[in-house]
Amino acid sequence: xxxxxxxxxxxxxxxxxxxxxxxxxxxxxxxxxxxxxxxxxxxxxxxxxxxxxxxxxxxxxxxxxxxxxxxxxxxxxxxxxxxxxxxxxxxxxxxxxxxxxxxxxxxxxxxxxxxxxxxxxxxxxxxxxxxxxxxxxx
Amino acid sequence: xxxxxxxxxxxxxxxxxxxxxxxxxxxxxxxxxxxxxxxxxxxxxxxxxxxxxxxxxxxxxxxxxxxxxxxxxxxxxxxxxxxxxxxxxxxxxxxxxxxxxxxxxxxxxxxxxxxxxxxxxxxxxxxxxxxxxxxxxxxxxxxxxxxxxxxxxxxxxxxxxxxxxxxxxxxxxxxxxxxxxxxxxxxxxxxxxxxxxxxxxxxxxxxxxxxxxxxxxxxxxxxxxxxxxxxxxxxxxxxxxxxxxxxxxxxxxxxxxxxxxxxxxxxxxxxxxxxxxxxxxxxxxxxxxxxxxxxxxxxxxxxxxxxxxxxxxxxxxxxxxxxxxxxxxxxxxxxxxxxxxxxxxxxxxxxxxxxxxxxxxxxxxxxxxxxxxxxxxxxxxxxxxxxxxx
Amino acid sequence: xxxxxxxxxxxxxxxxxxxxxxxxxxxxxxxxxxxxxxxxxxxxxxxxxxxxxxxxxxxxxxxxxxxxxxxxxxxxxxxxxxxxxxxxxxxxxxxxxxxxxxxxxxxxxxxxxxxxxxxxxxxxxxxxxxxxxxxxxxxxxxxxxxxxxxxxxxxxxxxxxxxxxxxxxxxxxxxxxxxxxxxxxxxxxxxxxxxxxxxxxxxxxxxxxxxxxxxxxxxxxxxxxxxxxxxxxxxxxxxxxxxxxxxxxxxxxxxxxxxxxxxxxxxxxxxxxxx
Numbered sequence: 104x105x106x107x108x109x110x111x112x113x114x115x116x117x118x119x120x121x122x123x124x125x126x127x128x129x130x131x132x133x134x135x136x137x138x139x140x141x142x143x144x145x146x147x148x149x150x151x152x153x154x155x156x157x158x159x160x161x162x163x164x165x166x167x168x169x170x171x172x173x174x175x176x177x178x179x180x181x182x183x184x185x186x187x188x189x190x191x192x193x194x195x196x197x198x199x200x201x202x203x204x205x206x207x208x209x210x211x212x213x214x215x216x217x218x219x220x221x222x223x224x225x226x227x228x229x230x231x232x233x234x235x236x237x238x239x240x241x
Numbered sequence: 242x243x244x245x246x247x248x249x250x251x252x253x254x255x256x257x258x259x260x261x262x263x264x265x266x267x268x269x270x271x272x273x274x275x276x277x278x279x280x281x282x283x284x285x286x287x288x289x290x291x292x293x294x295x296x297x298x299x300x301x302x303x304x305x306x307x308x309x310x311x312x313x314x315x316x317x318x319x320x321x322x323x324x325x326x327x328x329x330x331x332x333x334x335x336x337x338x339x340x341x342x343x344x345x346x347x348x349x350x351x352x353x354x355x356x357x358x359x360x361x362x363x364x365x366x367x368x369x370x371x372x373x374x375x376x377x378x379x380x381x382x383x384x385x386x387x388x389x390x391x392x393x394x395x396x397x398x399x400x401x402x403x404x405x406x407x408x409x410x411x412x413x414x415x416x417x418x419x420x421x422x423x424x425x426x427x428x429x430x431x432x433x434x435x436x437x438x439x440x441x442x443x444x445x446x447x448x449x450x451x452x453x454x455x456x457x458x459x460x461x462x463x464x465x466x467x468x469x470x471x472x473x474x475x476x477x478x479x480x481x482x483x484x485x486x487x488x489x490x491x492x493x494x495x496x497x498x499x500x501x502x503x504x505x506x507x508x509x510x511x512x513x514x515x516x517x518x519x520x521x522x523x524x525x526x527x528x529x530x531x532x533x534x535x536x537x538x539x540x541x542x543x544x545x546x547x548x549x550x551x552x553x554x555x556x557x558x559x560x561x562x563x564x565x566x567x568x569x570x571x572x573x574x575x576x577x578x579x580x581x582x583x584x585x586x587x588x589x590x591x592x593x594x595x596x597x598x599x600x601x602x603x604x605x606x607x608x609x610x611x612x613x614x615x616x617x618x619x620x621x622x623x624x625x626x627x628x629x630x631x
Numbered sequence: 632x633x634x635x636x637x638x639x640x641x642x643x644x645x646x647x648x649x650x651x652x653x654x655x656x657x658x659x660x661x662x663x664x665x666x667x668x669x670x671x672x673x674x675x676x677x678x679x680x681x682x683x684x685x686x687x688x689x690x691x692x693x694x695x696x697x698x699x700x701x702x703x704x705x706x707x708x709x710x711x712x713x714x715x716x717x718x719x720x721x722x723x724x725x726x727x728x729x730x731x732x733x734x735x736x737x738x739x740x741x742x743x744x745x746x747x748x749x750x751x752x753x754x755x756x757x758x759x760x761x762x763x764x765x766x767x768x769x770x771x772x773x774x775x776x777x778x779x780x781x782x783x784x785x786x787x788x789x790x791x792x793x794x795x796x797x798x799x800x801x802x803x804x805x806x807x808x809x810x811x812x813x814x815x816x817x818x819x820x821x822x823x824x825x826x827x828x829x830x831x832x833x834x835x836x837x838x839x840x841x842x843x844x845x846x847x848x849x850x851x852x853x854x855x856x857x858x859x860x861x862x863x864x865x866x867x868x869x870x871x872x873x874x875x876x877x878x879x880x881x882x883x884x885x886x887x888x889x890x891x892x893x894x895x896x897x898x899x900x901x902x903x904x905x906x
Contacts, residue, residue, distance in 0.1 A: 277814060277832075278813050278815060278832035278833060279811070279814075279832075279833065280725070280726050280813030280814035280832075285724060285725040285726070286727055286729075286807075287724070287807070289798040289801040290798060290802060344797075348796050348797055349795065349796015349798070349812070349832065349833025349834055350794065350795045350796045350833040350834060351795075351796075353775075353793070353794075353795045353796075354795060356777075356793055356795050357775055360775045362773065362774050362775060362776050364771055365771070365772055365773055365799075366772060367772065367774040367797060368774040371774070427768060427772070427803045427805075428768050428805050428891065428892060429768070429804065429805025429806070429887065429890060430802070430805075506742065582804065582806055582807035583734055583738035583739065583759075583806075584737065584738055585738060587724060
């Protein structure tokens with residue numbers, strides 16, 4: 104069986120394989136450590152150990168914090184309800200990324216960015232919501 | 242059939258390369274705009290729509306004009322249009338694509354475009370505009386492709402396509418009515434708050450689109466072996482004449498209402514456009530060019546001896562197209578924003594980047610048009626002598 | 632079963648579209664279903680509530696330029712409104728963003744032409760802002776409901792997350808109350824209020840009657856900063872509210888009432904001096 108335009112096809116195939124496998128061979132040798140979000144902010148350390156609970160459980164937050172923030176946004180902006188009643192703790196929280204979440208988790212670089220960078224995710228929250236200022240620790 | 246667009250003479254490829262270069266420079270400047278924001282254009286807090294939306298408005302009209310070929314052929318059995326209806330449909334595809342691109346480059350947050358679909362808002366005219374424009378693109382793609390491939394095979398098209406062809410007629414009217422409704426329902430802007438807005442839009446669409454088609458048909462005859470036909474071009478010329486008369490007449494009606502009533506809110510925008518307001522005369526030369534071209538082209542189209550002369554007809558069509566482009570693609574939009582809602586005169590002029598992006602979108606549109614026309618004309622050239630049965 | 636290549640491709644194409652569509656539909660169905668339930672949310676107990684928030688402005692109480700500046704900057708500073716200036720110090724009219732500002736009588740009320748009226752009134756600046764209309768044109772035209780009228784209190788609100796920046800609302804607003812972020816505003820914010828977000832380029836913004844302050848029991852910033860008796864804020868639906876009593880007993884005008892928008896900002900005419 105004759106392969107017509109064989110030269111062009113083979114060149115095209117080589118270029119395609121080069122593009123398709125680029126993410127793999129580009130990252131060879133780069134160490135990608137497991138993300139380790141830090142919880143040692145002054146605000147959290149102020150609380151006694153048994154009270155260091157987030158709005159919801161760690162497992163829930165890990166998988167659902169994106170959805171939770173979306174729901175908070177709709178509730179605050181569209182319905183005018185700003186208090187969240189947690190199913191885990193039963194306490195009332197102010198539904199605000201800037202003023203509630205970041206109050207405890209003030210270390211965006213060592214907390215939020217840890218996992219986001221690992222997953223190559225760039226949430227655009229910080230385009231508008233002011234991230235807490237962090238000192239550059241040398 | 243797509244492969245027919247991929248073979249062509251050196252001139253064909255040179256033309257595509259030229260358009261491609263314009264398109265690439267448009268994309269380059271769009272990326273700059275995407276990074277910086279729409280501040281790269283001449284838009285301001287007071288004139289928040291400008292060249293992009295003007296071009297979109299004008300091109301919706303060009304897209305709707307395909308119906309001026311469909312109605313005579315499919316509804317009135319005017320067999321003479323059998324070979325060129327496809328040219329109208331392909332022009333519609335190209336025009337609607339440009340409309341969508343112009344909306345895209347005008348948006349502040351284009352990445353959020355799906356919000357219009359995720360949160361449909363039935364009271365918003367813009368929601369309906371996006372729906373009918375997408376639908377019209379789909380209809381023309383479907384109808385154009387199916388009928389052309391049937392022609393190529395020398396068989397009549399499948400019966401079910403008739404449904405979409407008939408649907409395209411009210412749909413074409415609807416796309417331009419809905420676009421007019423964007424302007425005609427806004428309470429504060431008296432320049433736009435007019436019942437004849439939709440009628441004006443349709444009249445200028447049915448004059449501007451077919452006049453472009455005449456020019457394209459003459460070019461096709463010159464550059465290829467396919468001749469759209471002298472009689473066909475004359476019929477189009479008659480359609481353009483009637484539509485242009487309606488358009489000029491309706492514009493005259495607007496002038497009468499504004500100036501006979503003497504209501505300031507109605508007059509001020511006209512004054513800004515045609516004689517200047519508060520010392521600002523930026524648009525005056527353009528608007529008078531538009532009016533003079535409109536009157537001249539209408540005169541030429543109405544006199545049969547001139548209309549029958551194809552060179553003079555082409556000249557009239559060029560003047561008409563430019564006139565309508567200025568009027569609808571620029572003057573209409575700016576006029577609605579000057580003076581602003583606090584009666585202050587704050588003007589607008591496109592920036593260099595804005596103009597290059599606009600040119601780039603037009604280049605993409607003409608790229609699509611050239612590609613589709615190449616396919617259609619090749620099919621016609623190959624099936625010369627074969628009768629078409631739709 | 633024999634099938635030619637075209638048929639196979641057609642069936643494969645349609646199945647994949649249906650498959651993708653079904654996954655997408657079920658995914659979006661999930662998002663819509665998983666909103667917060669009513670027992671998970673509550674209003675702050677100290678929140679101010681009303682059926683129809685309205686404002687009465689008495690310009691005669693604004694006597695000095697400082698009175699105006701305090702009121703305007705109270706709003707613009709806590710809401711991180713950027714300050715665009717040309718190199719020569721003049722306002723950059725192109726990119727400017729303003730939620731509340733001064734306008735002369737002929738600009739605030741262009742259809743109330745009165746060439747022989749009191750000179751003082753002709754020159755006196757009026758504070759203009761979003762009127763939070765009862766029948767807002769901007770809400771009617773927004774294709775994504777990024778701007779919407781709150782059912783409970785009538786405030787015309789902005790959802791910056793949903794805005795696609797089409798600026799249809801800016802064309803529709805008969806009062807020119809809306810501003811667009813033509814560029815990134817952050818470099819032009821004088822001092823950031825860390826408790827309120829900024830906006831990003833490509834979205835529209837305007838006065839929101841300080842919903843974030845009302846939610847914690849405070850009056851809008853401009854009302855609080857205005858000179859005594861300059862601005863009143865209250866529930867027009869409440870017969871005993873101050874705004875209702877003023878409007879029922881004194882002569883007030885609204886901007887462009889003939890357009891049917893039903894603005895909720897009333898301007899006291901005559902002032903307390905001419906009572």
